Amino acid sequence: MRKGSVDAAESLTARIGQRVTTHNKTAFLKCPRGSREMWNLVRSVTGKAKHKYVLNKDLTADHLNQYFSAISTDPDYRIPLVKHTASQVLEEFAEWHIFRMLDTIHPTAMGLDGIPEWFIRIAAAAFAMPVTHLFNMSLNSSIVPSQWKASRITPIPKTAQPATCQDYRPISVTPILSRLMEKELVRSFLYPILLSPDYSHSFCDQFAFRPTSSTTSALVYLLHQTTSLLQHNDYVHFIALDFTNAFDAIRHHSLISKMCTNAVPDCFHDWLVDYLPSRTGASTPYKRWSKCTMKK
Numbered sequence: 001m002r003k004g005s006v007d008a009a010e011s012l013t014a015r016i017g018q019r020v021t022t023h024n025k026t027a028f029l030k031c032p033r034g035s036r037e038m039w040n041l042v043r044s045v046t047g048k049a050k051h052k053y054v055l056n057k058d059l060t061a062d063h064l065n066q067y068f069s070a071i072s073t074d075p076d077y078r079i080p081l082v083k084h085t086a087s088q089v090l091e092e093f094a095e096w097h098i099f100r101m102l103d104t105i106h107p108t109a110m111g112l113d114g115i116p117e118w119f120i121r122i123a124a125a126a127f128a129m130p131v132t133h134l135f136n137m138s139l140n141s142s143i144v145p146s147q148w149k150a151s152r153i154t155p156i157p158k159t160a161q162p163a164t165c166q167d168y169r170p171i172s173v174t175p176i177l178s179r180l181m182e183k184e185l186v187r188s189f190l191y192p193i194l195l196s197p198d199y200s201h202s203f204c205d206q207f208a209f210r211p212t213s214s215t216t217s218a219l220v221y222l223l224h225q226t227t228s229l230l231q232h233n234d235y236v237h238f239i240a241l242d243f244t245n246a247f248d249a250i251r252h253h254s255l256i257s258k259m260c261t262n263a264v265p266d267c268f269h270d271w272l273v274d275y276l277p278s279r280t281g282a283s284t285p286y287k288r289w290s291k292c293t294m295k296k
Contacts, residue, residue: 067165080256083266093135099128111175142270148178
């Protein structure tokens with residue numbers, strides 16, 4: 001590639017990829033049925049072994065709750081401003097669409113409300129009309145029910161032998177209905193902004209949290225830029241930055257102020273303002289931990 005033989009390099013890359021695919025496909029065909037055997041084979045292909053976590057007996061649920069609460073609390077918190085022009089009434093959610101969404105919901109973890117996904121799927125015909133009314137009323141009034149802002153938080157070890165609270169990752173799970181409404185609002189109001197010609201230039205180098213994009217797209221783009229630079233340069237420097245707790249540390253008023261620069265309905269803007277603050281959570285037991293309330 002550095003010598004300029006792009007076609008030869010691409011041909012060699014395609015041949016190597018084909019050989020790897022053929023080898024892996026043959027190995028998977030010999031795998032017996034069963035999720036455990038399949039996952040063992042996946043780990044052998046990716047080179048990632050399943051960790052056996054050794055929990056630290058000195059850590060309790062109270063220690064984790066205090067740590068998670070500390071990293072998610074802003075002492076200088078400022079409540080984002082709402083727009084007082086949110087007078088437009090939107091019928092964004094249709095009953096048939098909500099029924100199809102409830103009827104085809106995939107298995108997922110339930111929140112603190114204790115409503116499992118299988119129950120929602122079975123009773124989709126009965127829930128479609130009231131859930132549609134609830135979604136539209138929440139959007140038009142720009143008020144999010146407090147139950148939808150309460151999360152079930154599970155501490156997952158980052159390492160095989162976690163020693164401190166920093167070695168645990170808090171996985172926050174909101175109620176299923178909250179996640180469904182969240183997903184539909186993102187599809188209706190945020191995705192069109194990412195694809196709009198008026199705003200696409202601001203997101204041309206963003207690959208996360210946007211449709212038809214992924215880490216694979218980022219790697220392809222990075223590889224393309226690198227190979228293009230190596231054709232005229234001897235080497236290329238990479239600078240990688242990793243922000244710890246980036247989503248927990250972001251300021252709400254800064255996020256909302258950037259949202260104001262985009263073309264979103266005022267009621268959706270105020271819905272986001274009400275959705276972000278006053279969030280609470282409760283930790284779920286991991287092995288031996290007990291439930292304990294936590295405020296974010």
